[in-house]
Amino acid sequence: MSVIYILITVSIVVAVIFLIAFINAVRTGQYDDDYTPSVRMLFDDEVKKNTNKLINTQTEKQKSI
Known part of the structure; x- marks a missing residue:
């Protein structure tokens, strides 16, 4: 029975050690995303084109009403 107390x-x-290591990693910026912003600029134009198409179709619908 004493083995269970030791294992617990x-x-x-x-x-607790893993929790402290995780908190330390988060505070030092270990999980900051440095890759996505550099890739996002490559696909930014596609998002703008799609929103422009959406805006154009909405204005055309409003003109037809």
């Missing part, structure tokens, strides 16, 4: 204690200590 060790598992809680390990979980």
Whole structure:
């Protein structure tokens, strides 16, 4: 029975260590996304073209009404 107490204690200590490591990684910017903004500029024109088409179709519908 004493082995269970030791295992529970060790598992809680390990979980706390991983939690501290995760919080430290987030604070130092480990999970910041540096790749997406550089790729987003390549596909930005496609988004603008699609929104322009949508705006044009909406204005045409309003003119026909």
